[in-house]
Amino acid sequence: xxxxxxxxxxxxxxxxxxxxxxxxxxxxxxxxxxxxxxxxxxxxxxxxxxxxxxxxxxxxxxxxxxxxxxxxxxxxxxxxxxxxxxxxxxxxxxxxxxxxxxxxxxxxxxxxxxxxxxxxxxxxxxxxxxxxxxxxxxxxxxxxxxxxxxxxxxxxxxxxxxxxxxxxxxxxxxxxxxxxxxxxxxxxxxxxxxxxxxxxxxxxxxxxxxxxxxxxxxxxxxxxxxxxxxxxxxxxxxxxxxxxxxxxxxxxxxxxxxxxxxxxxxxxxxxxxxxxxxxxxxxxxxxxxxxxxxxxxxxxxxxxxxxxxxxxxxxxxxxxxxxxxxxxxxxxxxxxxxxxxxxxxxxxxxxxxxxxxxxxxxxxxxxxxxxxxxxxxxxxxxxxxxxxxxxxxxxxxxxxxxxxxxxxxxxxxxxxxxxxxxxxxxxxxxxxxxxxxxxxxxxxxxxxxxxxxxxxxxxxxxxxxxxxxxxxxxxxxxxxxxxxxxxxxxxxxxxxxxxxxxxxxxxxxxxxxxxxxxxxxxxxxxxxxxxxxxxxxxxxxxxxxxxxxxxxxxxxxxxxxxxxxxxxxxxxxxxxxxxxxxxxxxxxxxxxxxxxxxxxxxxxxxxxxxxxxxxxxxxxxxxxxxxxxxxxxxxxxxxxxxxxxxxxxxxxxxxxxxxxxxxxxxxxxxxxxxxxxxxxxxxxxxxxxxxxxxxxxxxxxxxxxxxxxxxxxxxxxxxxxxxxxxxxxxxxxxxxxxxxxxxxxxxxxxxxxxxxxxxxxxxxxxxxxxxxxxxxxxxxxx
Numbered sequence: 001x002x003x004x005x006x007x008x009x010x011x012x013x014x015x016x017x018x019x020x021x022x023x024x025x026x027x028x029x030x031x032x033x034x035x036x037x038x039x040x041x042x043x044x045x046x047x048x049x050x051x052x053x054x055x056x057x058x059x060x061x062x063x064x065x066x067x068x069x070x071x072x073x074x075x076x077x078x079x080x081x082x083x084x085x086x087x088x089x090x091x092x093x094x095x096x097x098x099x100x101x102x103x104x105x106x107x108x109x110x111x112x113x114x115x116x117x118x119x120x121x122x123x124x125x126x127x128x129x130x131x132x133x134x135x136x137x138x139x140x141x142x143x144x145x146x147x148x149x150x151x152x153x154x155x156x157x158x159x160x161x162x163x164x165x166x167x168x169x170x171x172x173x174x175x176x177x178x179x180x181x182x183x184x185x186x187x188x189x190x191x192x193x194x195x196x197x198x199x200x201x202x203x204x205x206x207x208x209x210x211x212x213x214x215x216x217x218x219x220x221x222x223x224x225x226x227x228x229x230x231x232x233x234x235x236x237x238x239x240x241x242x243x244x245x246x247x248x249x250x251x252x253x254x255x256x257x258x259x260x261x262x263x264x265x266x267x268x269x270x271x272x273x274x275x276x277x278x279x280x281x282x283x284x285x286x287x288x289x290x291x292x293x294x295x296x297x298x299x300x301x302x303x304x305x306x307x308x309x310x311x312x313x314x315x316x317x318x319x320x321x322x323x324x325x326x327x328x329x330x331x332x333x334x335x336x337x338x339x340x341x342x343x344x345x346x347x348x349x350x351x352x353x354x355x356x357x358x359x360x361x362x363x364x365x366x367x368x369x370x371x372x373x374x375x376x377x378x379x380x381x382x383x384x385x386x387x388x389x390x391x392x393x394x395x396x397x398x399x400x401x402x403x404x405x406x407x408x409x410x411x412x413x414x415x416x417x418x419x420x421x422x423x424x425x426x427x428x429x430x431x432x433x434x435x436x437x438x439x440x441x442x443x444x445x446x447x448x449x450x451x452x453x454x455x456x457x458x459x460x461x462x463x464x465x466x467x468x469x470x471x472x473x474x475x476x477x478x479x480x481x482x483x484x485x486x487x488x489x490x491x492x493x494x495x496x497x498x499x500x501x502x503x504x505x506x507x508x509x510x511x512x513x514x515x516x517x518x519x520x521x522x523x524x525x526x527x528x529x530x531x532x533x534x535x536x537x538x539x540x541x542x543x544x545x546x547x548x549x550x551x552x553x554x555x556x557x558x559x560x561x562x563x564x565x566x567x568x569x570x571x572x573x574x575x576x577x578x579x580x581x582x583x584x585x586x587x588x589x590x591x592x593x594x595x596x597x598x599x600x601x602x603x604x605x606x607x608x609x610x611x612x613x614x615x616x617x618x619x620x621x622x623x624x625x626x627x628x629x630x631x632x633x634x635x636x637x638x639x640x641x642x643x644x645x646x647x648x649x650x651x652x653x654x655x656x657x658x659x660x661x662x663x664x665x666x667x668x669x670x671x672x673x674x675x676x677x678x679x680x681x682x683x684x685x686x687x688x689x690x691x692x693x694x695x696x697x698x699x700x701x702x703x704x705x706x707x708x709x710x711x712x713x714x715x716x717x718x719x720x721x722x723x724x725x726x727x728x729x730x731x732x733x734x735x736x737x738x739x740x741x742x743x744x745x746x747x748x749x750x751x752x753x754x755x756x757x758x759x760x761x762x763x764x765x766x767x768x769x770x771x772x773x774x775x776x777x778x779x780x781x782x
Contacts (some may be wrong), residue, residue: 014464032404037476037774038065038383039144042127043241045171046216047265049104049133050509054677055395056098058131062092063387063447064123072121077211078101078112091387091447101129109215110194112206116213118172124499128384130362130502130778132394138263139241139392141370146498148175148239148479149270153185153297156244157251157264157351157369158324159226165261166220167193168229172236174208176608179238183216185320187228193217194405198228203580208240214314220249226629238608239483242268251354252290264369266352271299272481272545274348275374279430281405281438282330282339283355291356292327294341294372296349299559303347309432317349333428338440342432368460373475374602375407379455380500381476386448389460402460406439409454414439416450453538480533482547485520489609495547496520500531507543514582525553553577553608555613559602563643565679566619569594574613580605623738625684626673627769633688635671636660642675652681652727664688665705684768694777697742706756706776708732714760715767721776729754748780 045154049056062072062084069087073080073092081100084092101115108115119127119142129140140460145193156168170182182205188198199402218225234242234383245265292572296305298317305315314645315323330339343351351372373379390402406426414421426439450458457475477498487493497504499519506516507530523529526549534541556575564570573591574581582603583592592600597619603612609611628635637659639646647655649672666688674681689711697704708719712734719732721740732738742748759771 012555023045027704030284033148035517037142037144038124038126038148039142039146039477040124042103042117042118042119042120042144043148043173043175043642044129044142044267045173045241045243045244046100046113046213047102047171048109048167048215049102049248050165050167052104053133053559055134056102056131057393058096058098058101058129058396058588060094060096060119060391061091061391062086062094062119062121062125063385064088064125065384065449066123066125067699070121071125072125072127075118075120076116078118078355081709086121088385089447091385091420093388096129102131103755106193109217112194112208112212112214114212114553115215116171116211118175118211126634127205130392130393134395136263137392137394138265140265140267143267143269143476144274145483146479146481147267147269148241148272148483149272150239151234151271152234152240152242152268153299153320153350154232154234154242154244155268155295155297155322155350156229156246156293156612157218157249157354157373158230158322160250160253161273162221162223162226163217163250164221165248165401166246166250167248168218168220168244168246169495170216170229170232170242171213172208172234173213173241173243174210174214174236175240177209177237178608179208179236179240180210180211180574181214181234181236181240183232183234183616185231185233187224188227189222189224189595190218191220191222191225198224217604221412227322229251229257230295233320239270244268251369262368262513264354266369268372268475269350269371271348273476273479274293274299274350275376275479276345276348277375277433278343278349278351278372279375279407279433279436279438280330280341280343280353280372280441281407282341282353284337284355287327287330287339287648289356290327291354292330292339293354294329294343295322295323295354295369296325296343296345296351297352298323298345298347300347303349305346305349306344308434323601333431333432333438333630335424335428338428338438340428340430340438344432355445363778364651366397373457374479375455375457376478377409377455377476377537378478378480378501378533378535378542379457379475381454381456382449382451383456383458384449384451386450389448390445401442402444404441404444404448404450404458404460406441406450406452406456407436408439408456408763410435410437412437412452412454412456414450414452414456416441416444417448418451427509429444453648455535455539480511480531480544482540488607489611490525490549490551493549494520495529495549497531497533502536503534505532506530510596523549525549550607552604552609552611555604559615561616561618562596563618563620563677565677566588566597567680569596570617571595572600572615572617574602574604578604578606580610581680613641619681620675622679623673623675624766625671625673625682625768626766627771628686630664630686630688630770630772631774633662633666633772635663635664635669635686637661637671637673639673643677645676647674649681656781666690680767684762684764684766686762686770689772691772691774692776694779695740695742695772696779698779705739705741707737708758709737709739711758711760712738717760718757720755720757723749724753724755742778742780749778751779753777 067088069085074082127142184203190198249264301318303317304313330341341573421439427437430436485494485496506513506521510526528546532543571593584601600615627638670685672681672683692706719738721730728745730740762768
C-alpha cells in the first residue's frame with residue numbers, strides 16, 4: 001500500500017461548456033515547466049488524449065543564447081519534418097501536426113508506434129512542446145540530455161474523484177535501436193484502458209527502435225486508478241524519454257468551484273538526476289483550497305521526508321511509494337502571497353509540484369503540475385535566454401500575465417534582462433535552509449535572461465482569471481552525470497558531462513587521466529570512468545557516479561581462416577558470451593555447420609557494440625608429385641606443397657611414410673600421395689620401361705643401338721649419355737630419333753661403361769618430372 005495524505009470530498013461536476021475561455025490559462029502555465037533545459041538535443045515522448053477535440057493546437061518553441069544563427073532540425077521517427085534557424089533575440093516556433101505527438105484513439109496505444117519528436121542543433125538551445133485544446137493548455141519542457149535515462153518512476157496528479165473523463169497516461173520514446181523497456185510496480189488493482197489489469201499483466205515489456213514509442217493509459221472510472229499508477233517503475237537497457245501525467249485530471253475536491261478538469265503533464269527525469277533537497281514556491285490559489293502542494297515519490301526503501309525546518313519526518317517511504325504534501329507545508333515569508341516550502345529527504349526523491357492559478361474569488365481554480373529540480377551549488381549562474389515567455393498556441397488570441405519566480409543562493413545579486421531585482425521582488429528567506437533565498441517579478445513578457453552572482457534556477461507563473469505555475473527551465477543537468485555523446489564501442493565512443501562547469505578532470509578506475517580536462521572524453525580501454533567537476537565560489541568539487549565502459553570478449557582462436565579439403569565441410573564457432581550473432585549466411589546462432597570453402601563474416605553484438613569478423617575457408621592446397629626418379633626398378637618420389645607429413649602408396653590401401661618404392665614391375669604403375677589434411681590423394685601414372693643396359697654396335701642388327709623413339713610423344717623428352725668423366729657423348733633429339741649407336745660425332749668411341757639419363761614430364765596437372773638413370777655397357781668392335 002502506498003501511503004498518501006489527502007482526503008477527497010464529494011463535489012459537483014462542472015461541464016466543460018460552463019468554463020470560461022481563460023480558465024485554461026492555469027493549465028497553460030500551471031501544469032509544467034514552461035521552459036526547458038538548455039542542450040543540443042531534446043526528445044519528447046507522446047501523449048494519450050482523454051477525449052476527441054477539434055481545437056487542438058501544438059508547436060515547438062526554441063530559443064538560445066548563441067548570437068550566431070544556427071539551424072535546428074526536427075525529426076519524427078528519424079525523418080526530418082522541419083528546420084528552423086535561431087539565435088539570441090530571435091526565438092522561433094514550429095507547428096507540429098497533432099498526430100505526431102498526440103492520439104485520441106484506443107487502437108493507437110499499448111502498441112509500438114512512431115509518435116514522438118527528436119530535435120537537434122549544433123549549439124545549445126531551449127526547447128518546449130506547447131499544446132492546447134479548448135479551455136486547456138499544457139507545456140512539455142525538455143530537460144535535454146538530462147531528461148533521458150534508463151530508470152524512471154512515474155508520477156501523476158492523485159485524482160480526487162472517480163470520473164470516466166479522468167485518466168493517467170505515460171509515453172515512452174526510444175533514443176536508440178533495440179531498446180528493451182520494462183514497466184512494473186503498479187498496483188495490481190489498476191485497470192488499464194486496453195482491458196488488462198495490474199494483476200493479469202503485472203509487467204509490460206516491449207522493444208523499441210530509435211524514434212519508436214509506446215503509450216500506456218488508464219481511465220479514472222476505477223477507484224484503484226486514482227493513485228495506483230503513481231510510483232510505477234520504468235527501466236530500459238538504453239536511454240529513453242518519458243512523458244507522464246493526466247490529460248484530464250483533478251487533484252482537489254475543495255474550494256470555490258471545486259477545482260477544474262485539467263491537463264497535468266510533464267517530461268520526467270531519470271533517477272540519477274534527482275536530489276535530496278528541493279524548494280517549492282507556491283502558486284496563486286488560497287491555501288484552504290488544497291490546490292497547492294507536492295507529490296513525493298521515493299526511489300529507495302526507508303526514505304525519510306522532512307519539511308522546512310522540522311526534525312520529525314512527515315513520511316517514511318519505500319521504493320515506489322508516494323506521499324502527498326498538503327498546502328499547509330508552505331510557510332509565509334512576511335509578504336502577502338509569497339510562500340516557500342523546503343523539502344528534504346534522506347535519499348533521492350522525485351518532487352512533483354501541484355499548484356493553481358486561482359485566487360480568492362476566482363470561480364474556477366485550475367490546477368497544474370510540474371517536476372522540480374533539486375537545489376545545489378552546481379546550478380548555473382545565468383539562464384539565457386527564454387524566448388516568447390507568454391506565448392502558447394491556441395485557437396484564439398490570449399495574453400496571459402506572467403510572474404517570474406527565482407531561487408538562488410543567499411547573498412547573490414539577481415537581475416532580469418539587466419535590471420537588478422530588489423524591494424518587494426525579494427530576496428525572501430527559505431525556512432530550514434538559510435543558504436537559499438527567493439525572488440518574484442511580475443508582468444514578465446517576451447524574451448527573458450536571468451543572471452545571478454551565484455547558483456540560480458527560475459520558473460514562471462501566469463494569471464488571467466486563473467493562474468498556474470510554469471515550472472523551471474534550469475537545474476536538471478546541475479547534478480553531474482556522465483552520458484554517451486555518441487558511439488557504443490571502443491574506438492568511437494565519446495563520453496560527456498554537461499558543459500556548464502568551470503573545470504573537469506576525467507578519471508579512470510579512480511585515477512586522474514592526464515590531459516583529460518574538458519567536458520568530453522573518448523575512452524580507449526574498458527573500465528570505470530568518472531569526472532570530477534567544479535564551479536567557482538565555495539561549492540566543493542563533485543565527482544560523477546561511475547560510468548562503466550565494457551569491451552566485448554575476444555572471439556575464440558578457432559574463429560580464424562581455415563583450410564579444408566575441397567569437397568569437405570567444417571563448423572565456424574564464434575564462441576559464447578555475445579548478445580547477438582549475425583552470419584553472412586543469415587544464421588543468428590553462435591556457430592554455423594556444414595560450411596564449405598568460401599568467404600564468410602559474422603557480426604558479434606555485445607553491449608551495443610557490433611564487431612565484424614571476416615573468415616576465409618579455403619580449399620586445402622594439394623601436394624604435388626614433383627619428380628619421380630627411377631633406377632633399377634626403384635622409384636624415389638619428390639613431393640612439394642600441401643601440408644607435410646606425406647603418406648605414399650601404389651594401391652590407395654597400403655600407405656607408407658617412405659617416398660621410396662623398390663622392385664617395381666615393368667608396365668603401368670600408379671603412385672598416390674596424401675598430406676596431413678587427409679584429402680583425396682593426388683596420383684601419377686608411370687610406365688616402368690625395360691631399360692637396355694648393353695649395346696654391341698657391330699652391324700649384326702642385334703643390340704646395335706639403344707633407342708627411346710617410342711617415348712618421343714612425352715613432354716620435354718630428354719635422352720643423354722655421359723662418359724665416366726661426365727663428358728656429354730650423346731644428346732637424343734627428334735633428328736636422331738632418340739637413338740644412340742655408340743658413336744660420338746659419327747665416330748665410334750671406346751668400349752666401356754657409360755651413364756645415361758632419360759627424363760620427361762608427364763602430361764598431368766602437376767607436370768611430374770620422370771627420370772631414369774643408370775649404366776650402360778658399350779662394346780665397340782672394329
